[in-house]
Amino acid sequence: MQHVVRPGRLGRLTREARRLTGGHATGHRRALYAGLLALVFVLAALTWNTTSGPGPGQASDPGAEQPGSGDQADYGTRDLARPPVLDGNAQRPVGDGALTANPLYDTDRLASLPCPAPELDIDDPGSVENFLNTLTDCLDDAWSAQFREAGIPYEPPRRVFWSEAGTSPCREYPSAAGAFYCRTNKSVYVGTADVVEKWNGAENSIVYASLLAHEYGHHVQGESGLLEHYHEQRRRQETTEKRNIWTRKAELQANCFAGTFLGSVALTYPVSEDDRETVLEDASSTADREDGPEEERTHGSAENGTYWLKQGMDEQTPGACNTWNLPDGDSLVQ
Template structure:
């Protein structure tokens, strides 16, 4: 991450092209998910929260924990009273995400108009779902602006096209995706769910921003002098965005529709867009293939923002 860019508070998802890796047997995911459930707490109630806020590129908080709830790592707690925005965010206590009917339009990945129509349709669904969810939490919510580019341009955060094909810019609360770039990055995959997942991930960063999570996360990250610790903060945010993407996709799985084949494709894609094996601690900003898929799966299964509290999760789930 280029620290000079953080004033714009952007985040992007690493490209599938540069992180192409085999995921392995799908059954392994099921075992990993079970491990996650045991570490995080079997019910989503263990991650629900009561008070504070959110952005669009990092992790989230929860409510006053009882003895059965995982407690925040003491190293994450600072003198800032706003820490509860991560650990006890009111969004965590809102239950299942609203699920407006969201049938995916037919997609021709070689046609820019078709891709743009697909992205707008899915973003409309995301706007509806998260507007209702924030109202449940008693929080204000403003849907993000959309920039689905076809030619080079610039945002307050960076120029585009970007290496990742898309990014979220908190400075102007906008999601940027290249209608041709993302198709090329994903090698013109005919599976529309991979583009839906990318969009929902960047939208997840917006959810973090609107809930107050991004602002506090960025402030804590800036205070770290160790690049490895900075990246650890970033992984919490990115894995939370993965989970939030899963929450939305799980909520619309019937009307989209998302069946077993699409489900497996989503998990494989999450693994393929994770950190490269062998990366240094300072370079690991998006999590391992294993954990990237785990957090997406958790969102898909539980469909609640409260299940996405990476800020109190065991460190082994954040590698």
């Protein structure tokens, strides 16, 4: 089976409209079909305001070409069905403000949306793909609402869940990490078998949820205007050490964004205390090696990888993930 780019929800609704009208429309039936199809598009726009969408990855530069907490559920705290309230000329933030004073940081906690995890059979790529799609649906809903609140345009990422080797605009895959984000085509890539192999056959689905939410976090950075300015500034740095400071801040922020999502769905996923420990241990084990060379210090120390993931899980707000206001020498971004 080749890699899968999943069709969006709008496409599924369109097919349903065809089914209800018999597939081939003539006369009154054609008019009925047109009316239903128009209704489908209106409902889709009101409900999702998204296009079809479609870890701890060890890419040196997120999105670049080549190199719980909370005991109370609060369902319905945000009206996800309303259309985005955006200025007609709304644009993504630019410049230093996109990093340090992004409107996303001023938004509330992520809404506690129901997101029960499906059963996961790590030996069945189809089961892994279903798990990834289900979780990405939840991520789409959560972050679409967050961007709407921030007043920033948002389009969910495409999904490429591969089972065979292929090529993206950013790199070939399988990748060294089993998952990555490519900003060029705004896509999250995960290997349905490769990611299980990279994680040594881990059976607890929470580690794959965290990985997916981390790569999705890079898309959040991209849609918020942050990633573009990050790449521009990182390229200007004259040494590997200085470039790595920028990379670590981006990766640790993605860890924190992953945590905000995991914390927000903790009651419905559900994320137990054991799951929480497991995912924090995973963040520690996939961090930079303490004795590693400078060129490999791109994702932060074990202590900091854990700190930022926990910070997100506890606070569940994007504002708790602002790594960019910290001085380059701050211990929390090493």
